[in-house]
Amino acid sequence: MEKLEVKNLNHHFGxxxxxxxxxxxxxxxxxxxxxxPSGGGKTTLLHLCAGxxxxxxxxxxxxxxxxxxxxxxxRLLPWKNVIDNIALxxxxxxxxxxxxxxKSKKIALEFGLEEDDxxxxxxxxxxxxxxxxxxxxxLVVKPSxxxxxxxxxxxxxxxxxxxxxxxxxxxxxxxxxxxxxTHDLMEAIRLSDEILLLKADPGHIVKKFSYDLAQNQxxxxxxxxxxxxxxxxxxxxxxxxxxxx
Amino acid sequence: xxxxxxxxxxxxxxxxxxxxxxxxxxxxxxxxxxxNQIYGNLVLPSPxxxxxxxxxxxxxxxxxxxxxxxxxxxxxxxxISLVVGTxxxxxxxxxxxxSMMSRPIVTILVGMPPIAWIVLAMIWFGMGxxxxxxxxxxxxxxxxxxxxxQGTRTLDGDLKEMxxxxxxxxxxxxxxxxxxxxxxxxxxxxxSGLGMAWKIVVMAELLATSDGIGASLAVARSxxxxxxxxxxxxxxxxxxxxxxxxxxxxxxxxxxxxxx
Ligand SMILES: Nc1ncnc2c1ncn2[C@@H]1O[C@H](COP(=O)(O)OP(=O)(O)O)[C@@H](O)[C@H]1O
Ligand SMILES: [Mg+2]
Numbered sequence: 215m216e217k218l219e220v221k222n223l224n225h226h227f228g229x230x231x232x233x234x235x236x237x238x239x240x241x242x243x244x245x246x247x248x249x250x251p252s253g254g255g256k257t258t259l260l261h262l263c264a265g266x267x268x269x270x271x272x273x274x275x276x277x278x279x280x281x282x283x284x285x286x287x288x289r290l291l292p293w294k295n296v297i298d299n300i301a302l303x304x305x306x307x308x309x310x311x312x313x314x315x316x317k318s319k320k321i322a323l324e325f326g327l328e329e330d331d332x333x334x335x336x337x338x339x340x341x342x343x344x345x346x347x348x349x350x351x352x353l354v355v356k357p358s359x360x361x362x363x364x365x366x367x368x369x370x371x372x373x374x375x376x377x378x379x380x381x382x383x384x385x386x387x388x389x390x391x392x393x394x395x396t397h398d399l400m401e402a403i404r405l406s407d408e409i410l411l412l413k414a415d416p417g418h419i420v421k422k423f424s425y426d427l428a429q430n431q432x433x434x435x436x437x438x439x440x441x442x443x444x445x446x447x448x449x450x451x452x453x454x455x456x457x458x459x
Numbered sequence: 460x461x462x463x464x465x466x467x468x469x470x471x472x473x474x475x476x477x478x479x480x481x482x483x484x485x486x487x488x489x490x491x492x493x494x495n496q497i498y499g500n501l502v503l504p505s506p507x508x509x510x511x512x513x514x515x516x517x518x519x520x521x522x523x524x525x526x527x528x529x530x531x532x533x534x535x536x537x538x539i540s541l542v543v544g545t546x547x548x549x550x551x552x553x554x555x556x557x558s559m560m561s562r563p564i565v566t567i568l569v570g571m572p573p574i575a576w577i578v579l580a581m582i583w584f585g586m587g588x589x590x591x592x593x594x595x596x597x598x599x600x601x602x603x604x605x606x607x608x609q610g611t612r613t614l615d616g617d618l619k620e621m622x623x624x625x626x627x628x629x630x631x632x633x634x635x636x637x638x639x640x641x642x643x644x645x646x647x648x649x650x651s652g653l654g655m656a657w658k659i660v661v662m663a664e665l666l667a668t669s670d671g672i673g674a675s676l677a678v679a680r681s682x683x684x685x686x687x688x689x690x691x692x693x694x695x696x697x698x699x700x701x702x703x704x705x706x707x708x709x710x711x712x713x714x715x716x717x718x719x
Contacts, residue, residue, distance in 0.1 A: 266620055283624035289617050293639040293717040302635070303625040337719040351625075361624075 216242045216278045216358060218263060218393065223272035225258060231416040232258050236272070238410055238419070240393055242358070245385055245429070247394040247402040247409045251454060255417030256395045257286070257363055263393060264361045278359035278391065280307075284352040286363045288344035290336040296322060296347055297332045303355040321354045322347070326376065342373050349377055353384075362394045366401060378404060386430040399450075403440045404432060413453045421449045466713050473709050480704070504686040513690040522675070526694065529660055529671040532588060536595025537656040543596075544603030544652070545645055551604075552611020552641075561608070568601040577663050586667050594663040599652035606648020610641035643715055650707050657699050 223236040232255045240246045248256050261267040263274050264283055282303055290299045300318035305311065322332065325346045336344055349365060366374045382405065384390045396402050402409050409423040423444060427436065444450055488506045495505040504512075516522040551557040576597050580590040614637060622636045664673025672691055679688040 264624060266624060283621075285617070285621065285624075287617070289621040291618065291635065291639075293643075294635070302627070302631075306625045306627045306631055335717040337717065355625075 216391070218278060218359065218391075219273075219275045220263065221273045221275075223259075223262065223269065223274060225255070225262060225267075225270060227258075233262075234416040234418045236417070236419060240359075240391060242278070242391050243385075243388045244408065245392045245394060245406045247396060247406040248412050249396055249399055249402050249409055250412030250417065251414055252397055254412050254414035256397075256412060259412070259417065260361055260363050260393065260395050276359070278357075280355065280357045281359040281361060282352040282355050282357040283361040284349055284363065284365045286365065286367065288336070288341075288348035290344055290347055290351075292336050295333045295335055296327060296339070299336070299347055300351045300354055303351055307355060317354055318350070321350045325350045325380070342369055345369055345373070346377070353380075356389075358391060360390055360392045362392060362396075364396050364398075367396070367398070374401075381405060382429045386428060399444060400437055400441050403444070404437050405429060411449055411453055413449075420453065421447070462713060466709050469713065470709055473712070477704070501683070501685060504689055508686050509689045509693060512686040513693055516687070516690055516694075525671055525675050529664060529673065532591045532664070532671065533595060533656050533660040536592040536660065537599055537653055539592075540596050540599040540603050540652055540656065541649060544600045545607045545649075548604045548607020548645070549611050549641070552608045558608060558612060561604070565601050565605055568597060569605075571597075573598050573659050573662065577666050580663075581667050586669070588668075590667045591660060591663040591671070591673075594667075595656045595660050598659040599656040602655060603645070603648050603652045606651075607641065607645045610644030611637075613644070614640055639717075643718065646711060646714065650703060650711070653702065653707075654699060657695065661695060 218240040220236055220238050223233060224231070225233040236259060238246065248259060250256055258267065262269055263276065264281065265276070266283075291302070294302070297315060297318045300322055301309075301311075301314040304314035304317060309317075319332065323329075327343065327346055327350075331339070331343065336347070339347070345365065345368065352360060366377065369377070378401075381390075381392070385392070385405070392405070394402065394405060403425065407425060409425075410419050411421040411423070412418070413420045425432075425440065491503070491506050494503045500508070547561075551561045573594060576594050577590070580593045584590045584593060618636055622632050627636065660671075661673040661676065664671040665677045666673075668674050672695060676688055676691050679685075679691065
């Protein structure tokens with residue numbers, strides 16, 4: 215069984231304690247969200263899980279066969295056009311150039327990019343288009359585990375919904391597992407099987423919430439109702455209060 | 460290959476955009492002719508006389524031999540600077556300590572007037588090829604080194620992280636992530652280094668050798684042969700302009716299309 219298991223994880227930057235005693239398990243086909251205020255150490259936790267930072271204390275064991283990362287910002291290579299950017303992960307995984315280009319074109323169209331855009335460099339794309347490309351690059355490799363670091367936070371509401379519904383479709387087909395980082399509770403409720411609440415200074419998990427209804431059954435009403443419910447939780451109030459002040 | 464084709468394809472359009480440059484050259488020649496009418500042939504020969512001398516010189520095998528000598532020295536010196544400067548710049552850029560250690564050396568190399576190098580080189584190597592080549596190297600090396608160092612030091616950490624998240628193999632990391640960025644710094648440095656090499660080679664020859672364009676310039680001076688001196692200057696400038704505008708600039712444009 216593929217899974218990501220985090221045990222007794224602590225992390226410091228210099229003398230500052232960033233994360234304290236983080237424990238959770240993400241099983242195959244699951245969507246696990248970590249929500250919390252900015253600066254709480256969410257990105258750090260994700261980087262530790264994805265192997266972009268070295269684990270110092272505790273462990274983060276990832277047995278998923280493949281994974282990919284969608285960053286908070288698009289992080290496209292400015293000297294590569296849309297298709298070559300998307301194909302990057304495929305080529306890195308050893309895919310043939312011709313096949314990689316073919317797959318990239320296909321997914322680009324699915325993600326609402328147009329043929330005219332294929333040869334454009336990132337400088338000629340709007341912010342939303344760049345984020346689509348970044349998303350396509352992460353998903354075209356068909357990762358078993360997807361790391362998402364607030365990839366929707368800079369997007370307008372339409373595009374946000376669009377990308378989320380692509381994910382929800384994949385989740386419903388059990389094609390993908392996701393470790394999802396966000397400070398947006400509604401977003402987390404729409405997509406997750408389980409939500410971990412990360413409180414800052416140092417980042418530690420104070421509460422878990424579980425949602426059993428299948429993601430493709432969750433309508434706006436369900437999301438609003440659950441959000442309203444969760445917003446009355448004492449831990450949520452104290453955790454996010456810091457941000458409002 | 461794709462690049463070469465594209466460069467060739469865009470070349471006519473690029474040439475067309477050169478009309479402004481040609482107009483300004485013609486204006487310059489007109490002013491030059493005015494200067495000739497005011498100051499006379501000895502001080503400033505007319506453009507016509509200069510170009511006639513130039514054509515006669517280009518038909519003369521001994522002159523061609525001098526040009527070849529200069530070309531040889533400049534290419535060897537510049538070639539060494541290019542390879543060594545780029546390599547060391549990359550290395551220094553990848554290691555923080557090396558880049559800190561290299562800073563004062565670069566300051567010395569850049570700050571030292573070329574004429575001082577020529578004098579030292581004459582003492583060390585005598586009068587000949589080595590002196591000229593050495594001077595060309597020390598003058599163009601720091602420019603290329605600094606370009607390469609800065610290209611490496613300014614690599615985007617976020618992109619490196621992205622490359623790591625996709626587990627790019629080393630050759631993809633180098634060719635797809637590092638190289639295009641570094642090249643956009645190194646290439647302009649090569650162009651300036653080349654300009655520097657070409658200027659310095661003539662200066663060093665003038666002082667330290669008995670052959671090459673620089674030495675011919677010295678002879679023309681001693682014989683007060685202004686048309687020949689000017690013709691030599693025209694050779695130097697036009698060859699540099701040819702390399703820069705006809706060869707390097709079109710390449711640079713294609714390579715940097717992605718820049719905003
Ligand atoms: N590379 C680093 N070196 C030192 N401190 C860092 C580094 N990265 C993040 N931090 C600090 O760690 C804390 C948590 O940051 P981060 O994980 O980005 O939080 P979040 O993603 O929840 O906003 C912040 O206070 C930030 O300043
Ligand atoms: Mg973050």
